[in-house]
Amino acid sequence: MQVGLAVANITPERPLYLAGFGPDRLSEGTYHDLYATAAVFEDGGTRVCLMGLDILTVDDSLVVPVREAGERLGIPPQGMLLNTSHTHTGPVTERIRSPIRKFDEQYLDGLRDCLCRLVGEAVADLRPASLDYLVGSSTMGINRRVPFEGGCRPNDDRPIDPAVPVVRVLHPDGRVRAVIFSYACHPANNSGRLLGAEFPGFARDLVAEAIPGCTQMFLQGCGADVMARALDPLERTFRSASVAELAEFGHEVGRAACAAFCGQPRPLGEGVACASEIIHLPFDHQPTEEELRVAEAGPEYQQRWARAAREVLAERGALIAELPLEIQALRLGELYVVASAAETCVETGLRIKAELPDRPVMTLGYTNGSWDYVGPASVFTEGNYEGPLSHMDTIWPWPKPLGLVPDAEDVFVAKSVALARSVG
Structure with a gap:
C-alpha cells in the first residue's frame, strides 16, 4: 500500500459571514485557523481519498469539481470522500443549499481550487506505508435530545458514542506518519463572531504536540444529536463556550486518541475499495x-x-416526496469507513457498527454534504429540533415536508451496511 498526505490552510483572509447559527454573524477575527487535510490510499491499482475539512458542510458546488479533479488523477468519484467537521464557526460554504445566502464567491472559488490542488499534492506524496487501528474513549459529548421540549437540551439518559477510532499511517520502519481519528459530536458550542475550527482543531493540536512531525486528520462521526458539555446546570441547557473551553473539549478528544496508542494496535492489512449510492428516504x-x-x-x-x-x-x-442523499463506503485494508451526506444521529451510527461486528468500522456523517437529519423514529415523534423543526431550516434548493417515514432509519442502516459489505 502507498499513502500520500497533504494539508492546506483554508482560513479566510477577510471577514465573512459565519455558518451555523443564523444569517447575521459577520466574522471579526480568528481564534483557530481552518485546515483541509487529504490522504490518498493506493493499492492494487485502486486509489481512494479521505479529506477532512474545517467547515460546516459542502454541497455539489464543491464536491463535483473536487471529484472531477480526483478522477483525472485516478480516483473514482465514489472513492473521493469529503468529510466536514461541521464547525459552527466557519464560513458559509454552500452555494446551493445554505439557509444563509451570504456566501463569498471569491472565497468559495479559492476554496474549490485549493481542494483540487490538495488532491494532486497528496497523490504526488504517495509512498509505501502500512495502516493499523486502535480505539480510544471520550465522554466529552452529551446527548441533546429531550422528548417533547423542542430545541436542544442536555440529556445524559440518552446515548453517546464514546469511541475515538484511530487509524495510524506508518512509515516502513514503524514510525507514525499520520493519525486519522474521529469522534461523534456536534461542534456547535460557540455562537460568537470569531472564525475557528471548534473542538476538532484543538484535538488535532494536541495530537500534533504529542506526536511531533505527524499529519493529523479529524473526521466527524455520527453525532448530530450530541454536543460538548458546555452547560448551564441551573437552566438545564447549553451555553456558548469560551475559546478556552473549546480548547479543553478538543484536548480531551485528542488525549483519547493518544491514549489509544497504549492499546494493542490491529494491523489493517492491504487492499482498498470503494462504493457509493444515492438512496431515497420517503417523507x-x-x-x-x-x-x-x-x-x-x-x-x-x-x-x-x-x-x-x-x-x-x-x-x-x-x-418533494423523498429525500435523496449519498451513502458511501471505503475499505482500507480490513477497515470499513461508512459515511453519508446526512446529519446522522448517534443511535443510527451505533446501529451501523452493531451490524458489522466482524470488522473495525468508522461511521461518519457530514460527508459530501449534510442534506438532513437521519435518526430513530423518535426523532420525528418527540418534537426535537432534529426532527420536523430542522426540516424548516433551509428552503434551498426546495422546501421539504416535515419528517421522514418511521422506518427511514431502518432503510438507511440496511443500505449502509449492504454498501459496506459490497466493498469486500
Whole structure:
C-alpha cells in the first residue's frame, strides 16, 4: 500500500459571514485557523481519498469539481470522500443549499481550487506505508435530545458514542506518519463572531504536540444529536463556550486518541475499495394546513419555510416526496469507513457498527454534504429540533415536508451496511 498526505490552510483572509447559527454573524477575527487535510490510499491499482475539512458542510458546488479533479488523477468519484467537521464557526460554504445566502464567491472559488490542488499534492506524496487501528474513549459529548421540549437540551439518559477510532499511517520502519481519528459530536458550542475550527482543531493540536512531525486528520462521526458539555446546570441547557473551553473539549478528544496508542494496535492489512449510492428516504406526509399555520406564527425561519412551501404547493401541488442523499463506503485494508451526506444521529451510527461486528468500522456523517437529519423514529415523534423543526431550516434548493417515514432509519442502516459489505 502507498499513502500520500497533504494539508492546506483554508482560513479566510477577510471577514465573512459565519455558518451555523443564523444569517447575521459577520466574522471579526480568528481564534483557530481552518485546515483541509487529504490522504490518498493506493493499492492494487485502486486509489481512494479521505479529506477532512474545517467547515460546516459542502454541497455539489464543491464536491463535483473536487471529484472531477480526483478522477483525472485516478480516483473514482465514489472513492473521493469529503468529510466536514461541521464547525459552527466557519464560513458559509454552500452555494446551493445554505439557509444563509451570504456566501463569498471569491472565497468559495479559492476554496474549490485549493481542494483540487490538495488532491494532486497528496497523490504526488504517495509512498509505501502500512495502516493499523486502535480505539480510544471520550465522554466529552452529551446527548441533546429531550422528548417533547423542542430545541436542544442536555440529556445524559440518552446515548453517546464514546469511541475515538484511530487509524495510524506508518512509515516502513514503524514510525507514525499520520493519525486519522474521529469522534461523534456536534461542534456547535460557540455562537460568537470569531472564525475557528471548534473542538476538532484543538484535538488535532494536541495530537500534533504529542506526536511531533505527524499529519493529523479529524473526521466527524455520527453525532448530530450530541454536543460538548458546555452547560448551564441551573437552566438545564447549553451555553456558548469560551475559546478556552473549546480548547479543553478538543484536548480531551485528542488525549483519547493518544491514549489509544497504549492499546494493542490491529494491523489493517492491504487492499482498498470503494462504493457509493444515492438512496431515497420517503417523507411521511405532505404539509398539513395546521402545520403551515403553526409555522407562519413561529420564528422567522419557520415563516420562511411556510411561505416557500405554499408557493411550491400552489405551483406543483406537492413538495418533494423523498429525500435523496449519498451513502458511501471505503475499505482500507480490513477497515470499513461508512459515511453519508446526512446529519446522522448517534443511535443510527451505533446501529451501523452493531451490524458489522466482524470488522473495525468508522461511521461518519457530514460527508459530501449534510442534506438532513437521519435518526430513530423518535426523532420525528418527540418534537426535537432534529426532527420536523430542522426540516424548516433551509428552503434551498426546495422546501421539504416535515419528517421522514418511521422506518427511514431502518432503510438507511440496511443500505449502509449492504454498501459496506459490497466493498469486500
